[in-house]
Each structure stands twice: as C-alpha cells, then as structure tokens.
Amino acid sequence: xxxxxxxxxxxxxxxxxxxxxxxxxxxxxxxxxxxxxxxxxxxxxxxxxxxxxxxxxxxxxxxxxxxxxxxxxxxxxxxxxxxxxxxxxxxxxxxxxxxxxxxxxxxxxxxxxxxxxxxxxxxxxxxxxxxxxxxxxxxxxxxxxxxxxxxxxxxxxxxxxxxxxxxxxxxxxxxxxxxxxxxxxxxxxxxxxxxxxxxxxxxxxxxxxxxxxxxxxxxxxxxxxxxxxxxxxxxxxxxxxxxxxxxxxxxxxxxxxxxxxxxxxxxxxxxxxxxxxxxxxxxxxxxxxxxxxxxxxxxxxxxxxxxxxxxxxxxxxxxxxxxxxxxxxxxxx
Ligand SMILES: NC(=O)c1ccc[n+]([C@@H]2O[C@H](COP(=O)([O-])OP(=O)(O)OC[C@H]3O[C@@H](n4cnc5c(N)ncnc54)[C@H](O)[C@@H]3O)[C@@H](O)[C@H]2O)c1
Numbered sequence: 001x002x003x004x005x006x007x008x009x010x011x012x013x014x015x016x017x018x019x020x021x022x023x024x025x026x027x028x029x030x031x032x033x034x035x036x037x038x039x040x041x042x043x044x045x046x047x048x049x050x051x052x053x054x055x056x057x058x059x060x061x062x063x064x065x066x067x068x069x070x071x072x073x074x075x076x077x078x079x080x081x082x083x084x085x086x087x088x089x090x091x092x093x094x095x096x097x098x099x100x101x102x103x104x105x106x107x108x109x110x111x112x113x114x115x116x117x118x119x120x121x122x123x124x125x126x127x128x129x130x131x132x133x134x135x136x137x138x139x140x141x142x143x144x145x146x147x148x149x150x151x152x153x154x155x156x157x158x159x160x161x162x163x164x165x166x167x168x169x170x171x172x173x174x175x176x177x178x179x180x181x182x183x184x185x186x187x188x189x190x191x192x193x194x195x196x197x198x199x200x201x202x203x204x205x206x207x208x209x210x211x212x213x214x215x216x217x218x219x220x221x222x223x224x225x226x227x228x229x230x231x232x233x234x235x236x237x238x239x240x241x242x243x244x245x246x247x248x249x250x251x252x253x254x255x256x257x258x259x260x261x262x263x264x265x266x267x268x269x270x271x272x273x274x275x276x277x278x279x280x281x282x283x284x285x286x287x288x289x290x291x292x293x294x295x296x297x298x299x300x301x302x303x304x305x306x307x308x309x310x311x312x313x314x315x316x317x318x319x320x321x322x323x324x325x326x327x328x329x330x331x332x333x
Pocket of ligand 1: 022023024026028046047048049050052053073074075076095096097098117137188191193205
C-alpha cells in the first residue's frame with residue numbers, strides 16, 4: 001500500500017538490525033514499522049491498543065514473518081518495556097495519547113503517559129544500551145505564535161496539556177543525550193495524514209474528518225472561515241525523517257527538527273481538493289463558529305532537518321491524497 005519504495009531509497013540499511021517502535025500499531029508507527037520491515041529490520045512493536053489497532057499491522061505482518069513481534073502492553077509497564085527493548089539498537093518512540101481537547105479534560109493522564117512514559121522509554125533504552133531514541137515530537141510546541149515559518153529556534157509556547165507533555169518529552173530527550181550519551185532526536189511533526197489515521201475518533205484530524213463526511217455524502221464542517229492554513233504532511237515524509245534520524249552517522253544530540261512539507265494549504269482549499277478526489281465537488285464546506293484556541297496558520301521551515309539529516313519531503317499533499325481517500329473508502333464505505 002505504501003507509495004514509497006523504501007528499499008529503493010535506503011537499500012539494505014536496516015538488514016539484521018533489531019528496532020523497537022512504541023505505538024507501532026498506531027497510524028504513523030505502523031507505517032514506520034512497515035518501512036523498517038521492508039528494509040530488512042527485525043521490528044518489535046509495543047502498543048497498548050488504546051488508540052491503535054492490530055489491523056494496522058495486517059497489511060505487512062504476512063511478509064514480515066518472524067521479523068515482526070507485536071507486544072500488547074504499555075510503556076508505563078517497565079517490565080514489558082525492558083523485554084521489548086532488549087537487543088534493540090534504535091527506539092522509535094511514537095506511543096502517546098494524541099488529542100489536544102482530550103488532554104484538556106485529562107491533563108494528569110496525558111502527563112503520565114506522554115511525559116512519564118517517555119521517561120520510561122529513555123530509562124529502558126539507557127539500561128539496555130540502545131544507541132539512539134527518535135521521539136515523535138509535535139509542532140504544537142510552537143503554540144499560537146503568529147510568526148511564519150516556524151523555526152526550531154523559536155521559543156516553546158505550549159498552549160495545551162498535550163503540547164506541554166510533548167515539550168517535556170523534548171526536554172527529556174535533550175537531557176538524556178547530554179547526561180548519558182544516549183543519542184536522541186526530536187522530530188516535530190506537522191499535521192501528518194495518510195491511510196490508517198483514525199477517522200472515527202471524535203478528535204479526528206481534519207483530513208480524516210473530511211474524508212469521513214464526504215464519503216458519507218455529507219458536507220465537511222469547517223470551524224471558522226477556513227482561511228486557516230496548515231503544512232499538511234503525508235505520512236511517508238514522517239517515516240523518511242525517522243529513517244534518516246536512525247541512520248545518521250553523526251550524533252543528533254537531542255536536536256529538535258521540524259518534519260513537514262514546507263508548504264501551506266488553507267482548510268478551504270483542502271476541502272475542495274478532497275471533494276474533487278471523492279468525485280463530489282458539490283459537497284462544499286459548512287462553516288461553523290471558530291473554535292477557541294485554534295492556531296490560524298502553520299508552516300514549517302525545513303532548513304535544519306535538511307542540513308542535519310539531508311531530509312527533503314518525498315511525497316506532496318496532492319500525491320498523498322489519492323491513497324488516503326482510497327483507504328478511507330475501503331474502511332468506511
Ligand atoms: N498525527 C499527527 O499529525 C501528529 C502530529 C504531531 C505529533 N504526533 C505524534 O506522533 C505519534 C504518533 O501519532 P499518531 O498520529 O500515529 O497517533 P496514534 O494514536 O495512531 O498512535 C499512537 C499509538 O500509541 C499507542 N499508545 C498510546 N498510549 C500507549 C501506552 N501507554 N503504551 C503503549 N502504546 C500506547 C496507541 O495505542 C496508538 O497505537 C504520537 O506520539 C503523536 O503525539 C502526531
């Protein structure tokens with residue numbers, strides 16, 4: 001299903017290596033696990049299935065054979081984590097609770113899983129002698145600053161408990177690199193989308209929510225004018241950033257790196273593009289009052305990740321839209 005031919009990009013770079021993907025039954029984690037399998041790695045997936053599903057592993061578990069090990073368990077369970085991490089050189093830490101509104105309702109739970117769980121992952125990695133932890137950080141760290149594009153040197157201005165937990169994770173990554181020589185990287189994802197992103201959650205990301213509405217023959221709902229813009233990023237770009245971070249010969253030292261496409265599209269343009277993609281251009285968006293706390297514009301500067309990891313976006317928004325909508329058609333219709 002993947003758009004990208006990973007072996008064509010990275011050859012046998014992970015042949016014979018064991019890696020851990022926490023949250024690997026989730027949206028981004030499962031794409032990463034799939035790419036790693038295709039690159040020859042032995043992949044351990046640790047996921048408590050609170051947000052993910054084993055269905056996300058089904059596309060590639062057959063061809064993975066015994067190189068894929070799925071452990072249903074939590075990053076809060078240290079014994080399970082120690083078992084999962086044994087023999088792994090690189091840990092891709094994707095597990096987290098992801099919804100901003102839910103984090104406002106459950107700040108303590110979010111802190112426990114996202115910040116406490118990240119500390120557990122770092123401790124387990126240190127104890128196991130892993131070489132590097134690559135962390136799924138978030139562009140929510142930029143808060144509602146109006147400066148564009150977002151550059152990693154800008155201050156962290158977390159506005160939600162979710163953003164605060166992700167910022168805490170970044171601080172821990174930096175601290176472990178400095179204190180213990182465990183190399184770490186913080187990849188700040190910007191609006192990642194693609195197949196396997198949950199559309200049934202009340203907090204579904206905008207592309208998932210639009211796909212669900214359009215495929216049900218309903219008009220997509222936009223909160224506010226729709227002139228808010230985002231740097232929508234197809235999931236393969238996030239996978240590519242993770243692979244490049246894992247393969248870096250230079251220490252990354254806890255650096256924060258934006259992961260995006262480097263282009264912004266308004267929510268109105270997105271709705272139009274998606275309606276055309278499903279063949280229902282007449283389903284124009286329905287506008288509702290703006291939601292408090294919504295950031296108006298978001299756009300990443302990619303200079304640092306280009307310089308440090310040689311990252312370039314490999315799939316555009318337009319290229320990523322067709323397989324995304326096709327996947328929603330398969331699971332929702
Ligand atoms: N999707 C985005 O646009 C985006 C943007 C910024 C950051 N992120 C981060 O990327 C990562 C992956 O996000 P996603 O969009 O794939 O979300 P997702 O919910 O599909 O994946 C997260 C996975 O973590 C698992 N998980 C949650 N708590 C766990 C625990 N205690 N122990 C083990 N597993 C646990 C869930 O079951 C799920 O499978 C997350 O850390 C998220 O914060 C995502």
